[in-house]
Amino acid sequence: xxxxxxxxxxxxxxxxxxxxxxxxxxxxxxxxxxxxxxxxxxxxxxxxxxxxxxxxxxxxxxxxxxxxxxxxxxxxxxxxxxxxxxxxxxxxxxxxxxxxxxxxxxxxxxxxxxxxxxxxxxxxxxxxxxxxxxxxxxxxxxxxxxxxxxxxxxxxxxxxxxxxxxxxxxxxxxxxxxxxxxxxxxxxxxxxxxxxxxxxxxxxxxxxxxxxxxxxxxxxxxxxxxxxxxxxxxxxxxxxx
Amino acid sequence: xxxxxxxxxxxxxxxxxxxxxxxxxxxxxxxxxxxxxxxxxxxxxxxxxxxxxxxxxxxxxxxxxxxxxxxxxxxxxxxxxxxxxxxxxxxxxxxxxxxxxxxxxxxxxxxxxxxxxxxxxxxxxxxxxxxxxxxxxxxxxxxxxxxxxxxxxxxxxxxxxxxxxxxxxxxxxxxxxxxxxxxxxxxxxxxxxxxxxxxxxxxxxxxxxx
Numbered sequence: 088x089x090x091x092x093x094x095x096x097x098x099x100x101x102x103x104x105x106x107x108x109x110x111x112x113x114x115x116x117x118x119x120x121x122x123x124x125x126x127x128x129x130x131x132x133x134x135x136x137x138x139x140x141x142x143x144x145x146x147x148x149x150x151x152x153x154x155x156x157x158x159x160x161x162x163x164x165x166x167x168x169x170x171x172x173x174x175x176x177x178x179x180x181x182x183x184x185x186x187x188x189x190x191x192x193x194x195x196x197x198x199x200x201x202x203x204x205x206x207x208x209x210x211x212x213x214x215x216x217x218x219x220x221x222x223x224x225x226x227x228x229x230x231x232x233x234x235x236x237x238x239x240x241x242x243x244x245x246x247x248x249x250x251x252x253x254x255x256x257x258x259x260x261x262x263x264x265x266x267x268x269x270x271x272x273x274x275x276x277x278x279x280x281x282x283x284x285x286x287x288x289x290x291x292x293x294x295x296x297x298x299x300x301x302x303x304x305x306x307x308x309x310x311x312x313x314x315x316x317x318x319x320x321x322x323x324x325x326x327x328x
Numbered sequence: 329x330x331x332x333x334x335x336x337x338x339x340x341x342x343x344x345x346x347x348x349x350x351x352x353x354x355x356x357x358x359x360x361x362x363x364x365x366x367x368x369x370x371x372x373x374x375x376x377x378x379x380x381x382x383x384x385x386x387x388x389x390x391x392x393x394x395x396x397x398x399x400x401x402x403x404x405x406x407x408x409x410x411x412x413x414x415x416x417x418x419x420x421x422x423x424x425x426x427x428x429x430x431x432x433x434x435x436x437x438x439x440x441x442x443x444x445x446x447x448x449x450x451x452x453x454x455x456x457x458x459x460x461x462x463x464x465x466x467x468x469x470x471x472x473x474x475x476x477x478x479x480x481x482x483x484x485x486x487x488x489x490x491x492x493x494x495x496x497x498x499x500x501x502x503x504x505x506x507x508x509x510x511x512x513x514x515x516x517x518x519x520x521x522x523x524x525x526x527x528x529x530x531x532x533x534x535x536x537x538x
Contacts, residue, residue: 144337162341163339163341166337166339167337168337168338168339169335169336169338170333170334170335170336170338171333171334171336172333172334180336185339194512194513194514196420197420197511198420198421198422198423198512199418199421200418200421200424200426200427201412201413201416201417202417202418219412220405220406221404221405221410221412221413222404222405222406223400223403223404223405223423224343224345224405225421225423227341227343228343228345228512228514228515229511229513230514231513231514232514233339233340233342234341235341236341236343237343242405242406243405296514299513313333314333317516
């Protein structure tokens with residue numbers, strides 16, 4: 088091959104560069120569309136709406152969850168965060184029921200090195216496969232909501248999976264069944280007739296750490312912004328000491 | 329939002345990654361930084377004075393890389409299952425890539441170190457002495473005629489290939505460490521693309537000091 092045939096003029100260079108950039112762009116777009124179509128194609132999209140105004144902080148959900156899922160002492164899959172706001176005499180108490188958000192773009196799932204954390208395609212619930220989990224705790228550190236914990240009995244990661252053994256049999260999660268004030272509403276968001284869909288249509292909802300763009304599937308109604316925000320308490324305690 | 333608030337009941341599942349992981353991050357970046365600094369110095373100056381530096385900068389990081397991943401294994405909830413990370417591969421996880429990058433780094437360092445020491449070993453294997461048996465073992469029983477510089481000249485293409493490979497995986501290793509920490513969305517101080525550059529600078533500084 089002669090040197091002359093190898094030379095590339097500017098026009099040709101830009102044409103080839105353009106073709107390559109367009110091909111890469113089209114490829115990325117196709118991959119994204121396919122991922123979105125896959126996500127939209129799930130038969131069900133389980134979600135929970137928690138009306139903080141109805142919560143009375145009885146911790147019934149906490150106890151029901153612990154007994155239903157044999158959660159070890161000192162750890163919780165679901166709990167109620169309680170906080171007080173204001174100065175005497177203008178003081179108010181606020182409750183924020185907490186659990187795993189089963190995020191649509193879950194950081195724990197993305198960072199799991201073995202794929203032990205996975206999402207069921209048919210309903211979007213995030214699970215932990217204990218047979219594959221090596222207990223590296225990366226998912227626990229990665230979860231911005233502090234919803235995961237290292238189970239001291241199984242030495243694997245543990246979290247709420249909306250009581251998957253119950254919901255697949257047509258039952259409600261244990262926390263929803265135990266809620267005295269009917270603050271927790273669980274159901275399929277893809278079904279417009281479900282209670283959770285109808286509740287979301289009639290109320291404006293909030294999500295925890297929406298700035299992180301993780302797509303949490305636990306929505307809150309009338310939740311206190313102070314309790315929902317990032318928890319800087321350990322940092323403040325450290326700076327005070 | 330600015331009202332005083334006090335938590336009455338909360339649950340904190342916060343876990344620290346632990347000192348073993350901190351040592352892992354530091355020693356891995358030190359090993360890779362050492363190799364990059366040592367090899368780049370030799371590449372830049374191309375004088376024989378820098379050859380001992382390259383030898384040390386390849387062999388010592390190999391020792392570190394061979395030992396330090398054990399910290400990671402010891403830190404696992406199921407250390408006996410660490411090997412599953414090789415075949416239960418999850419493509420979105422930086423750690424899944426890191427397992428292979430660190431392993432390949434270790435292998436390329438070992439081969440590169442072998443080629444760096446090979447001319448001396450071959451030369452000594454040909455000389456009479458008490459340790460001749462060990463030298464022959466280390467050179468897999470091969471014999472080559474000529475002086476050290478002649479042997480080195482003959483093996484230079486192979487040496488350069490492994491030097492390039494080890495340098496490539498060293499850079500990949502530092503990128504891996506940076507991406508690993510920057511992918512923790514919930515951690516304000518870590519979740520930044522600057523982490524990759526921090527690890528580059530950190531590795532290069534520690535490596536130069538080492």
